[in-house]
Amino acid sequence: MTVRPIRLFGDPVLRATSAPIETIDDGIRALVQDLLDTVELPGRAGVAAPQIGVGLRAFSYNIDGDIGYVLNPVLIETRGEPEAVGEGCLSVPGLWHNAIRYPWAKVVGIDLDGEEVVLEGEGLLAQALQHETDHLDGMLYLSRLPAETRREAMRQVRESDWF
DSSP states (O other), rough: OOOOOOOOOOGGGGGOOOOOOOOOOHHHHHHHHHHHHHHHHHSSSSSGGGTTTTBBBBEEEEETTTTEEEEEEEEEEESOOOOEEEOEEEESOOOOOOEEEOSSSEEEEOOTOOEEEEEEEEEEEHHHHHHHHHHHHOGGGGSSSOOHHHHHHHHHHHHSOOO
């Protein structure tokens, strides 16, 4: 079991767009296992590869005990009116703010066998799908906050003991 350390706000890997996975090899299989091991810890809904220092398009999820992963995910559809929902991020520890998210989302990608994976749903799953694909595009949830809330969140980051 390899639980990888989470990269924190300010680490350049979190701001870079992740590269697509071209070949599924032993390195990618090890990455998936690390993502699964890392997301299994209590209180974790998802972990994107950049959060463990890998600039590739992959993430794991842990929603209501359903643990899995997807490679090369693409957020292909969202539904409903965007709404403010409570959200945090392992890469911004200790902060919790209302981010703007759609109530339903659908991601399509592949698994380690190259077979199509479709993840879709509402509530926490929809939120996690949007949050994790944002990570792969170099965006943290702080960018989804209303302007005044974002200023307050950035103040909290600057004053945190981990920054």
